[in-house]
Amino acid sequence: MLDLVQEIQHLKKEKNATILAHYYQEGDIQDLADFTGDSLKLARAAARVETETIVFCGVHFMAETAKMLNPRKRVLLPDLKAGCSLAESCPAKKLQRYQEMLRENGRRFQTVTYINSTAAVKALSDWVVTSGNAEEIIRRVPVDNEILFVPDRHLGQYLQEVTGRPMILWDGACIVHEIFSVRDLLELKKKVPGGITIAHPECPANIREHSDFIGGTEAMLKLVAEYAEPRDFLVATEANMLWQLQSKFPRHRYHPVPGISCACNKCPHMALNTLEKLRDCLASGTPEITWEPEFARAREVVERSLLN
Numbered sequence: 001m002l003d004l005v006q007e008i009q010h011l012k013k014e015k016n017a018t019i020l021a022h023y024y025q026e027g028d029i030q031d032l033a034d035f036t037g038d039s040l041k042l043a044r045a046a047a048r049v050e051t052e053t054i055v056f057c058g059v060h061f062m063a064e065t066a067k068m069l070n071p072r073k074r075v076l077l078p079d080l081k082a083g084c085s086l087a088e089s090c091p092a093k094k095l096q097r098y099q100e101m102l103r104e105n106g107r108r109f110q111t112v113t114y115i116n117s118t119a120a121v122k123a124l125s126d127w128v129v130t131s132g133n134a135e136e137i138i139r140r141v142p143v144d145n146e147i148l149f150v151p152d153r154h155l156g157q158y159l160q161e162v163t164g165r166p167m168i169l170w171d172g173a174c175i176v177h178e179i180f181s182v183r184d185l186l187e188l189k190k191k192v193p194g195g196i197t198i199a200h201p202e203c204p205a206n207i208r209e210h211s212d213f214i215g216g217t218e219a220m221l222k223l224v225a226e227y228a229e230p231r232d233f234l235v236a237t238e239a240n241m242l243w244q245l246q247s248k249f250p251r252h253r254y255h256p257v258p259g260i261s262c263a264c265n266k267c268p269h270m271a272l273n274t275l276e277k278l279r280d281c282l283a284s285g286t287p288e289i290t291w292e293p294e295f296a297r298a299r300e301v302v303e304r305s306l307l308n
């Protein structure tokens, strides 16, 4: 293992590469990264990378976003098959047909798209949001326009509640956040009295309503930092986030909220990236995310929404 880590560090220097890793990657990958973060923080970091190569340890749509924001860089993704159930739930052609149908029916609307979507879908959108900036962007949509929110219906529902804006919701969901078990959460609360439940807004309403705090991964880190004395946190998001919480704020105790069908709640797409594949992609310079025609329009939307 040590040899592999040293090999990656050596290759990173030799190939003049920057490693970006999402909080949902295994701890050993996050440990090797130059930057860790949620989708928003990593998109902003990718735009500023100066080395020749970016290795994106995350999923496909994140690497696409890095490429569109910093097109002159070579962007590598250790496993090209690392997808996302949310991005897959909203194919661009289907979204385009739906938008046309709404227009034909005289509906005036703007499309607000969660960053967990393909570049082709971002290109069909007015705004791109993350869990960190969604409320702020939604307040920018003129009130005489309806909002078509894609692709996460749970995040959309949550945003309807906090902004008071009714939305047309696409029927997508994250396979990781959708399967938290309410029964197990309530059991865990009994076992950990005084614990603070923190949940990602991709969780369904039945989990959110039993939570003390709802926010994306950056918001979770900010919240936990505010507690000076050791506390117990019950965490309803992808399980590798516990590694990030533990390494930044080891004074607290963290308890993963279990899922219905799986005790660990790890994202199978993120898990496709391994240290071995990270080493191999640095060594070979593949698989690479190449520029696609739709990136130009998607980039305009992403820049307006996330970088300004």
Ligand code: SF4
Residues within 6 Å of the ligand: 024, 059, 083, 084, 085, 086, 087, 116, 174, 175, 176, 177, 238, 267, 268, 269, 270
């Ligand atoms: S955790 Fe969910 S939203 Fe995130 S990459 Fe995996 S499937 Fe997609």
